[in-house]
Amino acid sequence: MNTKNKSLFSEFSPVSKQDWMEKITVDLKGADFDKTLVWKNLSNINIQPFYNEEDKTAYLKNTGENSQSLVNYRNIAVVSDEKGNSLALKAIEEGMNGLIFCVSEKTSAAKLLKGINLNQVTVSFILGTNAVSFASEFINFVKGNGIATENLKGYFDTSLITNYITSGTIEASNFDIVVELVKLTTDYSNFKAITISGTEYLDSGANQVQEIAYTLNSLVYVIDELTKRGVQVQSIFDNLNFKLAIGLEYFVEIGKFRAFNNLLSEVANKYGVTEFSNTLTAKTSIWSKSVTDAETNLLRCTTEAMSAILGNVDGVLIDAYDKEFKNSSDFSSRIAGNITTILKEESYFGKVSNPVDGSYYIEEVSVKIAAKALELFKEIEANGGFYTSFESELIQQQIAEIRLQKLKLISQRRTPMVGINKYPNLMETIKADLLSDAVSNTITKVLKPRRASLEIEAIRKTTEELVAETGVRPIVELASFGNLTMRKARAAFAYDFVGVSGYKVLQEQSYSSALEAAESSAKSNSNVVVICSSDQDYDESAVAYVKAFRALNTDKVLLLAGAPANLNELTEAGLDGCVNMRSDVIGTISSIQQKVQKSIKA
Structure with a gap:
């Protein structure tokens, strides 16, 4: 057969957007397409998970030219x-x-x-x-x-x-x-x-x-x-x-x-x-x-x-890259x-x-x-233009609204920022004076360019000031037991989550039972303990773990990695809180710091 002038892949029939959507619907197994796969950008733009020729739109004109003399x-x-x-x-x-x-x-x-x-x-x-x-x-x-x-x-x-x-x-x-x-x-x-x-x-x-x-x-x-x-x-x-x-x-x-x-x-x-x-x-x-x-x-x-x-x-x-905290080298x-x-x-x-x-x-x-x-643009012009809108603080209010949404997503770790709210470098030491103090996000007459990380930096600064004052860097222990897959996964999550604090997070310590984990972690030299296991193990053993732990130690911060169904019972027994996908990193770590500081200074 003469294939010299044959188009590449011409023997394959084209796949329509409907074909893709049907396959996606099957793979989603009932999950909502928009909530699962459509990215809702903070510019109020919905971005689809895939595009093909059927999405061809009327292209913009005058979009500029790629500079050959950049x-x-x-x-x-x-x-x-x-x-x-x-x-x-x-x-x-x-x-x-x-x-x-x-x-x-x-x-x-x-x-x-x-x-x-x-x-x-x-x-x-x-x-x-x-x-x-x-x-x-x-x-x-x-x-x-x-x-x-x-x-x-x-x-x-x-x-x-x-x-x-x-x-x-x-x-x-x-x-x-x-x-x-x-x-x-x-x-x-x-x-x-x-x-x-x-x-x-x-x-x-x-x-x-x-x-x-x-x-x-x-x-x-x-x-x-x-x-x-x-x-x-x-x-x-x-x-x-x-x-x-x-x-x-x-x-x-x-x-x-x-x-x-x-x-x-x-x-x-x-x-x-x-x-x-x-x-x-x-x-x-x-x-x-x-x-x-x-x-x-x-x-x-x-x-x-x-x-x-x-x-x-x-x-x-x-x-x-170092401009934000020193004169560039x-x-x-x-x-x-x-x-x-x-x-x-x-x-x-x-x-x-x-x-x-x-x-x-x-x-x-x-x-x-x-x-x-x-x-x-038309809205601002209809409001009297740039100067009038800025003087009336309309522009500042609109920016503040988006800024608060961005900061919320960062604090919830839904907007991942490496080294800030995800994958912190736990080998890094940093001086407190390089970090930001807590900042106010109230609307002001003027705009203040800033890093998105300031609130999280303030958390880290609290830790570094404690270390400078006491000579002690708080230690976090990951105490795991039960289902191997889930305890490993939740220990890795907790390591990443709590590491944002600047505390020394130890590698996961595995135990054969919940009671053994409770007794050992209560007596260790750690300041924070995170329980890591599966939901089934939590149902069966978490309450016993917390009670046994608190019988030996009332000073340490005790957390659990996950979202247990019996959270109220665990809290009554002495659990301080949970770390999971829905946790707010700023609120969670701030509460941890308050108890740890009292314990260390005492």
């Missing part, structure tokens, strides 16, 4: 001209093709940029009070060095919106400064004078829809203020650089950036602007990072960078820069044109995010 940025805090220049040259030597200078003091552009080829390296500046004078000097330096106008790339960032939403105040002079920057960069089409940031929304607990909508609402506010000052709308759109944070939800983040590009074009069209040139810079989020098991931040940064690049951003800024800064380089050069992320286009999953996610974001 900018790999490094942040440089300028404490002096010489030091800033030295760090910049070192970054270029290490493969960075983008530099973001944080200029706060009187700085010489000529000294800062000495030896840097502005025809090849993208340079951007976060400017403070001396914004106009530094920008003027910078442009004069560029002209004096004969840099081709089309080769100068980068942006000015006066933190226009950032300062407002994190301090609650904004002055008319802030817009006057931006007007001057637009005039200075008139001849340089690839250098942007207006930066609008949305990173603070995501880092304060917002979802992707809110980040897009509020960023675009703030754009409308900026356009209104600048046009009052004589700046043309076309000039505004041609001078725009946006900064968005990158969250942990990989595919949803890809859709977020694509949806943002689409809605930006829609907004521009409403102003009569059909063609414009903006840039989009993505930054790894603060929200997703951890102080405990900090090396895990490297993995988070990698997946975040991947989703941003696939989402068609123009530049990526990756924070060093040369090593951590170098590793952060290498992530984008590897993705671009070795994984070909910057060499393939729009690789996610046509993916049923990502296309549908993009469409749904765009629709939800447009709906919220």
